[in-house]
Amino acid sequence: xxxxxxxxxxxxxxxxxxxxxxxxxxxxxxxxxxxxxxxxxxxxxxxxxxxxxxxxxxxxxxxxxxxxxxxxxxxxxxxxxxxxxxxxxxxxxxxxxxxxxxxxxxxxxxxxxxxxxxxxxxxxxxxxxxxxxxxxxxxxxxxxxxxxxxxxxxxxxxxxxxxxxxxxxxxxxxxxxxxxxxxxxxxxxxxxxxxxxxxxxxxxxxxxxxxxxxxxxxxxxxxxxxxxxxxxxxxxxxxxxxxxxxxxxxxxxxxxxxxxxxxxxxxxxxxxxxxxxxxxxxxxxxxxxxxxxxxxxxxxxxxxxxxxxxxxxxxxxxxxxxxxxxxxxx
Numbered sequence: 001x002x003x004x005x006x007x008x009x010x011x012x013x014x015x016x017x018x019x020x021x022x023x024x025x026x027x028x029x030x031x032x033x034x035x036x037x038x039x040x041x042x043x044x045x046x047x048x049x050x051x052x053x054x055x056x057x058x059x060x061x062x063x064x065x066x067x068x069x070x071x072x073x074x075x076x077x078x079x080x081x082x083x084x085x086x087x088x089x090x091x092x093x094x095x096x097x098x099x100x101x102x103x104x105x106x107x108x109x110x111x112x113x114x115x116x117x118x119x120x121x122x123x124x125x126x127x128x129x130x131x132x133x134x135x136x137x138x139x140x141x142x143x144x145x146x147x148x149x150x151x152x153x154x155x156x157x158x159x160x161x162x163x164x165x166x167x168x169x170x171x172x173x174x175x176x177x178x179x180x181x182x183x184x185x186x187x188x189x190x191x192x193x194x195x196x197x198x199x200x201x202x203x204x205x206x207x208x209x210x211x212x213x214x215x216x217x218x219x220x221x222x223x224x225x226x227x228x229x230x231x232x233x234x235x236x237x238x239x240x241x242x243x244x245x246x247x248x249x250x251x252x253x254x255x256x257x258x259x260x261x262x263x264x265x266x267x268x269x270x271x272x273x274x275x276x277x278x279x280x281x282x283x284x285x286x287x288x289x290x291x292x293x294x295x296x297x298x299x300x301x302x303x304x305x306x307x308x309x310x311x312x313x314x315x316x317x318x319x320x321x322x323x324x325x326x327x328x329x330x
Contacts, residue, residue: 013162014163032092032255043081043082043088060083060298079298086294090137093139110258111246111257111260112260113261115260128197131227134202135285137243140243140260150198151175151177156168157183193230225278228277228278243260244288
């Protein structure tokens with residue numbers, strides 16, 4: 001990188017940050033009912049106006065058709081439109097949540113599903129790995145746990161812009177959590193789990209060709225082995241949870257209403273090995289998404305990696321022997 005480019009980068013970062021703070025300042029002043037109408041308009045632009053290549057429409061449509069083969073094209077198209085509305089709403093809610101997400105207002109903001117399972121795990125004497133996916137309002141889950149007195153280590157990717165990274169770190173740590181860098185944070189994660197703490201991370205990223213392949217909506221999806229290995233090594237409970245947005249009733253609540261739920265608790269003592277644990281939490285996440293498919297991030301390539309075809313060892317040995325030339329006669 002040239003000296004000119006190095007000098008330009010910090011300037012660009014500052015400009016991006018100023019624009020970002022201006023946008024979130026404006027968003028923070030908009031009543032949620034008006035913000036929702038704006039999000040519907042932006043979703044319409046993404047869904048109907050922009051070229052489909054820019055909006056990754058075909059990626060989302062292919063994923064939905066594969067995940068829900070019994071649904072027709074009209075359902076797929078409508079779900080993509082609702083997904084964009086959800087994603088724009090998510091941005092608004094992340095910006096505005098300090099206004100509404102306080103301990104005294106949480107009973108009005110959240111409904112709970114299988115709360116006892118999660119509380120029992122978090123109050124026990126074993127470490128806890130909290131898993132979610134790119135579903136619902138995953139940022140609200142972290143806020144809720146912190147406000148209820150269960151601060152967690154939040155595993156997330158670093159932003160390239162250090163000013164944006166610092167803002168998100170302050171936001172995520174406002175309720176007592178600790179941000180852990182996804183890049184090179186393995187030791188910090190292990191230390192927290194070994195000490196009996198809780199860490200929260202998303203479990204639906206493609207892990208490349210070296211991941212463990214487990215079923216996700218009927219297709220093998222490459223998934224990181226590290227979560228299961230961590231749970232087995234430190235005897236940690238795996239809690240699969242979510243925060244899904246419920247039907248809006250602004251006249252009653254004046255804000256979005258969520259369901260904070262625990263889908264399942266996986267005990268590595270009973271679940272088996274790495275593949276079994278990975279398959280169990282992936283199946284639990286799938287069950288969550290099936291209830292509200294429009295709240296999942298369908299535009300990412302979850303099935304990007306494909307498992308290599310493996311032949312039986314005997315057949316592979318026979319093929320190698322057949323391909324080996326015979327030694328020349330003396």
